[in-house]
Amino acid sequence: MNQYDFGTVGLGVMGSNILLNVADHGFAAAGLDLSPEKAAAFEAAGQPGQSVFGTTSAEAFAKSLKTPRAIMLLVPAGKPVDLAIESLLPFLEQGDIVIDGGNSYFTDTNRRFASLKEKGIHFFGMGISGGESGARFGPSMMPGGDKSAYERLRPIFEAIAAKVNGEPCVAYMGNGSAGNYVKMVHNGIEYAIMQLISEIYDLLKRGLGVADTDIQELFADWNQGELQSFLIEITGEILKVKDDETGHLLVNVISDWARSKGTGKWTSQNAMDLQAPVPSIDSAVTMRNLSSHKEQRLEASKILGNVSPDSKTDISSISQSLKDAYYFAMINVYAQGLAQLAIASKEYQYEIDLSEVTKIWRGGCIIRAACLESFREAFAADSGLQNILLDANIARLVLDRQSATRDIAKLAIDKGIPVPVLLSSISYFDGYRSAVLPTNLIQAQRDFFGAHTYERIDKEGFFHTIWE
Numbered sequence: 001m002n003q004y005d006f007g008t009v010g011l012g013v014m015g016s017n018i019l020l021n022v023a024d025h026g027f028a029a030a031g032l033d034l035s036p037e038k039a040a041a042f043e044a045a046g047q048p049g050q051s052v053f054g055t056t057s058a059e060a061f062a063k064s065l066k067t068p069r070a071i072m073l074l075v076p077a078g079k080p081v082d083l084a085i086e087s088l089l090p091f092l093e094q095g096d097i098v099i100d101g102g103n104s105y106f107t108d109t110n111r112r113f114a115s116l117k118e119k120g121i122h123f124f125g126m127g128i129s130g131g132e133s134g135a136r137f138g139p140s141m142m143p144g145g146d147k148s149a150y151e152r153l154r155p156i157f158e159a160i161a162a163k164v165n166g167e168p169c170v171a172y173m174g175n176g177s178a179g180n181y182v183k184m185v186h187n188g189i190e191y192a193i194m195q196l197i198s199e200i201y202d203l204l205k206r207g208l209g210v211a212d213t214d215i216q217e218l219f220a221d222w223n224q225g226e227l228q229s230f231l232i233e234i235t236g237e238i239l240k241v242k243d244d245e246t247g248h249l250l251v252n253v254i255s256d257w258a259r260s261k262g263t264g265k266w267t268s269q270n271a272m273d274l275q276a277p278v279p280s281i282d283s284a285v286t287m288r289n290l291s292s293h294k295e296q297r298l299e300a301s302k303i304l305g306n307v308s309p310d311s312k313t314d315i316s317s318i319s320q321s322l323k324d325a326y327y328f329a330m331i332n333v334y335a336q337g338l339a340q341l342a343i344a345s346k347e348y349q350y351e352i353d354l355s356e357v358t359k360i361w362r363g364g365c366i367i368r369a370a371c372l373e374s375f376r377e378a379f380a381a382d383s384g385l386q387n388i389l390l391d392a393n394i395a396r397l398v399l400d401r402q403s404a405t406r407d408i409a410k411l412a413i414d415k416g417i418p419v420p421v422l423l424s425s426i427s428y429f430d431g432y433r434s435a436v437l438p439t440n441l442i443q444a445q446r447d448f449f450g451a452h453t454y455e456r457i458d459k460e461g462f463f464h465t466i467w468e
Contacts, residue, residue, distance in 0.1 A: 004030035004053060004064045006156050008072045008101075009084050011038040011054060014128070015074035016045065017135035018101070018160070023050040025159040030054075032061040062091030069096040070153055072126070077104045085112065094120030097149050101128050103263050106184060106270075109177035113145065122149035125176075127183020129365030130162065138162035140365030141170040142186070142357075144179030144350070162364025169360040174350035181344055182357055188267025188281040189337040190367050191260070192421050193231055195284035196329050199412070199419040200322060201235070207415035208313040212249055216240055218315060218322075227327060229369030258291045267340070274347055276340040279428050280333045283420035307416045318411075324404035327371075329425035331388070331398050334375065336428060339387045355379035389432060398429065 006022050008015045011033035019029040019042065028051035031042045039054035046052035055061050062069065069092065073084045081100055088098065098121060100109065109125035116123040124145035128135065141161055143150060150172045161170040173179045197219075204210040204218070216239035223233045243250040264285045271278040290297075338354055345352040358376040362368055378391035388394045409426060412419040431437065443454035444467075453462040 003066065004028040004051070005066055006070050006072070007031060007061060007065050008074050009033075009061075009088070010074035011035070011042045012074065013132050014101070014135050015072075016042045017132060018072065018074065018128075018139075019052065020045055021136055021138070021160045022156060023047070023052050025156075027156055027159070028052075030061055030064045032056070032058060058087045059091050062088065067093065067096070068122075068149075068152055069093075070099070070156070071097065072099040072101045074101045077102045077108075081108070081112070085116070089119070092119075092121055095122070097122040097124065097152060099124040099126050099143065099145075099153070100180070101126050103127070103183065103187070103261065104180050105266055106177035106181040109144075109180045113176050122146045124149070124153070125178075125180035127179050127186060129183065129186060129361075129367070131366065134162065134364050138169070138364050140360050140363060140368070142173050142179045142182045142360065143170070144173040144175065144177060144182070147172055147175075161360075164359075164363035167359065169362065169364040171353075171356040171360050173357070174345065174352045176348065176350065178345075178348075178350035178352055181348070181350065182341060182352065184263050184266050184270070185337045185341050185344075186361070186365065186367060187263035188271075188278065188284075188340075189333055190231075191264035191267075191284040191288070192280045192333040192337075193229075193330060193367060195287055196280075196326065196333065196421040196425075197231060197235055199417070199422055200326055203408070203412050203415065203417045203419065204313075204315070204322075206307045207412065207417040208315075208318075210313055210315050212239060212252070214315045218319060222323060222326075226370055227323065227330075229371075230366055231369075255294075256291055257294050258288050260285075260288050264288065267337075270344070271340050274340065274343050276336075276343045277428065277431075278336040278340055279424035280329070280336055280421045283424045287418070287420060305416075318408070321404040321408050324401035325408035325422065328398050328401040328405040328429075329422050330369070331371065331394065332425035332429055333421070334371070335388045335394075338375070342386050353379075353383070354385070355383065387432070389429070402426075402429070 005027040007030040008019050009032045011031045015031060019031050022029040023046060030053040032055055033039050034056060036056055039056055042054040043052055053064055073081055075081060075084050081104060085098060104125060113123045122145060124143050127142035128139050130139035138161055141157055157170045158168040161168040173182050201215060204215050216236060219232055220236035223236055238251055241250045243253050246253055268278065268282045268285050341352055341354060355376050358372050358379060362372045374394060375388050378388055378394055379385055385391060405426060409422055446452040447454045447464055448467040451464055453464045455462060
């Protein structure tokens with residue numbers, strides 16, 4: 001019966017959409033789910049001439065697939081992934097490929113990679129970005145694992161991926177858990193850019209009293225030029241939608257407690273382990289956490305005061321400065337995330353090609369943006385580039401915008417509007433370009449209270465002083 005080219009375990013929204021995308025491109029697609037209703041719905045969604053098969057039997061599913069089997073797991077991260085693998089193992093053979101398409105933590109992927117390798121089965125951790133629509137019509141995909149086994153997957157993945165200038169937004173990311181790691185950092189960047197956009201929105205709305213319609217027009221205009229990106233685009237769309245019940249803008253009746261699934265936190269935590277500075281991502285995670293303390297914030301607003309917006313501000317007077325400030329901070333966010341990938345690639349021996357990463361992020365994914373082509377060009381020109389801020393062309397883009405960025409930061413501080421991603425982006429930029437930092441004083445302090453020693457600038461070695 002081995003007639004199906006590709007299979008997924010989990011026929012929820014993502015699983016069924018990925019498989020229907022596979023079927024659209026002429027491949028035979030099989031799906032496994034515990035729910036008979038979901039299995040039947042997947043088969044019913046197939047179009048005439050397509051070969052699709054849905055089942056609740058792991059054995060029937062495995063027998064339906066061509067060997068070596070290519071199976072993607074689209075189940076929640078954590079224990080469900082292990083349970084799905086266990087259910088498949090009795091029916092798998094050496095050379096088969098199992099792909100975890102969820103947001104699994106990279107150390108879990110390392111464990112599964114090693115365990116299945118002992119059984120002769122190839123395991124891939126693959127980040128998928130683009131949400132429901134991307135899965136159905138073209139996501140950005142970040143697979144990592146055994147490079148030779150990737151050749152079995154390449155034709156299918158390149159067919160179903162989003163395309164930019166005819167180039168598929170999928171590429172082999174590197175060894176072991178490289179795919180999941182790249183997606184984790186992708187999500188950290190996503191956190192920071194979403195927070196940055198909300199800071200611009202907050203400054204305009206609460207700090208300056210700008211009308212919702214004018215804010216919406218600003219973001220819609222930004223999406224037509226160099227700031228074009230998926231997150232700017234959807235912000236402009238969100239600010240047009242009215243609530244059916246109240247008639248107000250829907251965004252104005254949505255709670256300000258933003259939840260998360262943990263990938264931003266993982267990015268920050270692992271960056272600390274690697275000593276990779278990502279302050280803008282850290283700040284975005286912190287603000288998600290702060291948003292959850294709603295009752296305390298309400299109480300604090302009574303005791304500590306709250307923001308009183310100006311009378312209506314002419315947005316045209318500051319629109320260019322806002323645009324420059326957003327662009328400056330956005331580039332610094334990407335710089336931090338990409339630099340973390342460079343550090344992690346060395347530490348974990350991933351061999352990540354950052355020109356490929358930025359190339360596949362140009363389309364399909366949540367953080368796709370026009371600026372990624374400039375980043376791709378920078379890494380293609382210098383494969384050893386450790387930070388995009390060291391590229392002359394990128395450096396000029398941020399240098400030209402730093403003055404306006406500082407003006408907007410001062411304005412936000414004066415208005416009492418929290419802009420932690422904007423401020424941390426400025427501090428990162430200033431710290432990164434500082435030939436001298438005040439950490440010599442920190443070395444002296446550590447030696448004073450803990451005899452931790454220090455290093456000197458005029459001779460080699462470690463030294464200790466009796467300070468008093």
